[in-house]
Amino acid sequence: EQDAPWWTRAVVYQVYPRSFQDSDGDGVGDLRGVLQRVDHLAELGVDVVWFSPIFRSPQDDNGYDISDYQDVDPLFGTLADLDEVVAALHARGMKVVMDLVVNHTSDEHPWFVESRSSPDSPKRDWYWWRPARAGMAPGAPGAEPTNWGSFFSGPAWEYDEASGEYYLHLFSRKQPDLNWENPEVRAAVYAMMRWWLDRGVDGFRMDVINVISKTVQEDGSLPDGLTHDGLLGDGSPHYTSGPRVHEFLAEMHREVFAGREGAFLTVGEMPGVTLEDARLFTDPARAEVDMVFQFEHVGLDHGPGGKFDPRPLRLTDLKASFGRWQAGLAETGWNSLYWDNHDQPRIVSRWGDDGRCRRESATMLATVLHLHRGTPYVYQGEELGMTNAHLTSFDAYRDIETLNYLAEARAHRGEGELLAAFAAMSRDNARTPVQWDATPHAGFTTGTPWLAANPNHDTVNAQAERADPRSVFHHYRRLIALRHDEPVVALGDFTMLLPDDEHVYAFTRRLGEVELLVLGNFTAEERLALVDPVWTDAQVVLGNYDDERVVETPVVLRPWEALVVRRRP
Ligand code: TEU
Numbered sequence: 001e002q003d004a005p006w007w008t009r010a011v012v013y014q015v016y017p018r019s020f021q022d023s024d025g026d027g028v029g030d031l032r033g034v035l036q037r038v039d040h041l042a043e044l045g046v047d048v049v050w051f052s053p054i055f056r057s058p059q060d061d062n063g064y065d066i067s068d069y070q071d072v073d074p075l076f077g078t079l080a081d082l083d084e085v086v087a088a089l090h091a092r093g094m095k096v097v098m099d100l101v102v103n104h105t106s107d108e109h110p111w112f113v114e115s116r117s118s119p120d121s122p123k124r125d126w127y128w129w130r131p132a133r134a135g136m137a138p139g140a141p142g143a144e145p146t147n148w149g150s151f152f153s154g155p156a157w158e159y160d161e162a163s164g165e166y167y168l169h170l171f172s173r174k175q176p177d178l179n180w181e182n183p184e185v186r187a188a189v190y191a192m193m194r195w196w197l198d199r200g201v202d203g204f205r206m207d208v209i210n211v212i213s214k215t216v217q218e219d220g221s222l223p224d225g226l227t228h229d230g231l232l233g234d235g236s237p238h239y240t241s242g243p244r245v246h247e248f249l250a251e252m253h254r255e256v257f258a259g260r261e262g263a264f265l266t267v268g269e270m271p272g273v274t275l276e277d278a279r280l281f282t283d284p285a286r287a288e289v290d291m292v293f294q295f296e297h298v299g300l301d302h303g304p305g306g307k308f309d310p311r312p313l314r315l316t317d318l319k320a321s322f323g324r325w326q327a328g329l330a331e332t333g334w335n336s337l338y339w340d341n342h343d344q345p346r347i348v349s350r351w352g353d354d355g356r357c358r359r360e361s362a363t364m365l366a367t368v369l370h371l372h373r374g375t376p377y378v379y380q381g382e383e384l385g386m387t388n389a390h391l392t393s394f395d396a397y398r399d400i401e402t403l404n405y406l407a408e409a410r411a412h413r414g415e416g417e418l419l420a421a422f423a424a425m426s427r428d429n430a431r432t433p434v435q436w437d438a439t440p441h442a443g444f445t446t447g448t449p450w451l452a453a454n455p456n457h458d459t460v461n462a463q464a465e466r467a468d469p470r471s472v473f474h475h476y477r478r479l480i481a482l483r484h485d486e487p488v489v490a491l492g493d494f495t496m497l498l499p500d501d502e503h504v505y506a507f508t509r510r511l512g513e514v515e516l517l518v519l520g521n522f523t524a525e526e527r528l529a530l531v532d533p534v535w536t537d538a539q540v541v542l543g544n545y546d547d548e549r550v551v552e553t554p555v556v557l558r559p560w561e562a563l564v565v566r567r568r569p
Contacts (some may be wrong), residue, residue, distance in 0.1 A: 005284075009483060009484060010375055011370075011378060012050055012377045013046040013049050013378045013379075015049055015051050016431060017031065017054050018063070018431070019432065020034060021434065023035075025445060027448045028075055029445075031072065035084060042093075043466075044480065045480040046094065047094060047095065048203075050097040050267075052064075052342055053066060057073055058106055060174040061152075064099075064101050064171070064175070064207060065107075070192060070195060086199075095202035095263070098203075098204055098205070099204070100206045101207040102212070103178065103211055104169065105178060106175065111123055112127060115127045119163050125182050126184065126185050128176075129165045130168070139159045144159075144166055146223065146233065146238075147233030149232030150171060153404040157169070158173040168222075186251065187255075190251075197260060204267075206269060208269055210245055210271070210292075213247075215243055222238060241270070241272070246281070250286060254287070266289045267292065268288075268289040273294050279332060282332075290334060291334045293338065301350070307425045308421040310425050315501070319499055320499065322372065323499065334374060335375070336374055337369050337374040339351075339369055339382070340378075342379070342427065343427050344427075344430060345388050345425050345429040346381070347362075349390075350388070350424070351522070352365050357560050358472075360560035362472045364562035366472070366476055367542065367544060367564060368562060370482075370483065371479075371489060372507075376483070380434050381435065383465075385465070385473075386435060386454070387460065389429050391428065394422075398451055399427040406418060433445065434462075435456075436463065437464075438458045441453045470546050487511055488512075488514040492514070492516070493510050495507060497531060498531075503527045504521055505520040505522055506519050506529055517563075518564050519555060519563045519565075522560075524559045527557045528555070528557070531555060536553045537568065538551045539566045540563065551563075
C-alpha cells in the first residue's frame, strides 16, 4: 500500500471562484475571498483544491475563455493574491491544482488576434482556419467547412468576413479551438504549464483535453459528422479521443513534468471518453494523466434530446455503469469519483430529495460515492447539501450553454417544458453563491451577487451545518477521514452486489483481511437489502442515521439510509 500514489488516498475540493466568496463587494467571488475560507477547507479535511479558471478572460464562458494564461483577471484579484492563496493552502497541507483550458483560447487572446489579422499571419495556423465548403459562397448558410454542431448550439464554425474563411469553435464563438497539430502551439502550452509549476502549483485539471486532436484528411480538410434529419452533424467521432491525443498527452507529460521533484496531480476532463481509452490515458506506464473525469453516469438521465430532455435515473443503469468502470480500472489506471461540479446540477436535487429528506439523501449519496475505488471530488457547497436553484424565469439564467439553447429551442419547445428542463439541468444550478450563513446573500457578498443566492440559505448554510453533528458537512468530514485512515477505502477491491435491485445500491470492498459492505437506499421508502448472512452482526463503521444498531440480514434500510459495515474477523 505504501507505494500507491498519494492521490489514491486524496480527496479533491473544487472551488468555482466567482461563486465561492466575494471580498470586495462587487458581487463576484475572488481570491481574497478564498483566503477568508481556507479554514473551512482545512476543517473539511480535503487534500487538494482545484480552482476553476481565474485567468484574464472576457468571461464569455465564465473564464473558460482565456485571454492571458499567465495573469489573474482583475475580477478575481492579482497574481500576488493567487500566490497568497497558494501559500495559505500549502501552509495547511493542501495542494493547489489549476484549471488548464488549452483546447481553445478566448478570441481576445493575442494569439487569436494575431492569427485572425491576416491569412498570412505567422500565427494563422495556431487555430483551425478553413475556406467555405467547396462550391458554396463564403458566409452562405450551410457553407461551413464541416457540418459540425457546437456544444453550445449552432454551427462549430464562425465566418470571418475579412478573410472569407471560417474558424473552428467546439464551444462558443468566442472560444476558438487551438490547432494542436502545430508544434508551436504545443510548445507554447508546455512553457506556460512549466511557468505555473515553477510558481508553486501542484498540477492541472485539463479542460476537455480529449478533444484537442482532430481527424485531419489528406487534403487538410476535416470530415463531416453524421447528421440526424437535417440537423447539424455530430462531429464528435472526429475529435473525441482523436488520432494523436495519446501522443500529445505523453509529450505534454515529458515536456512539463519529467524530472521535476514533487507530488503532482493531473486529471483529464474527457467528455465521451470510453473505458478502453480511459485505461490507456491513466495507465501509469504510459505517463499521460493520473485520472480522468468520465461522463457516462451524468448522461444516464438524458433523454434522446440530450441534457435538456431529462429522464428519471434508473438505479440499475447507474450500478451497471459504475460497476463497469470499477472493474475496468481495477488492475490498471484510476477512477475519479464525482457527482457535482460547475457543469452539473446538484446531486441532492438530481438523484436525492432536496426537501424533507435533504440531509439523509445527501449523506447517502456521499457515502455511496466516497466508498468506491477512486479519487473523490467534492464541489463547493456539495459538503453543505446545497440544492438546485429552482429558478422560475428565463431571465434569471446566466449560463451561455443554457441561454444559447433557449435562443434556439424556444421556437419549437414550450416555455413550461423549457423552464422545467433548465430548472433540472442548467449549469447555473451549481453556480449560485456558496451559502455560508443565514445573513443576506448567504454571507457571500455585501454587494449584489452576480447570480442570486438560493433563498434556502436561511436554513442550508455552513454555519448551521457546522453546528449540527449529524449534518451533511460533518458526514463529509467523516467520509474524508475514513479514506485517510482506512487503506481498504483507497486501495481495496470492488465487488458490485444486487445489480438488478432498482432501490438499493450495494457493494463490497476488500483489502487483505478487511472487508466492508456498503449499502445505500436510493428511495424514500424502507427497503430490504438482500445481502449474504455473513454480514449478520457486522460492525457499523459509518451510517447516516444517528443510532447504533445490530446488523441483521436481510438488512432493513430506512428511507435514504446509508450504511458501511465491517465484517467481523
Ligand atoms: O466542460 C466540457 C463539457 O463537456 C461541458 O460543457 C459539458 O459538456 C456540458 O457543460 C454539460 O452539458 C468544460 C468546462 O467544465 C465547462 O465549464 C466549459 O464550458 C467547457 O469545457 C468549455 O471550456
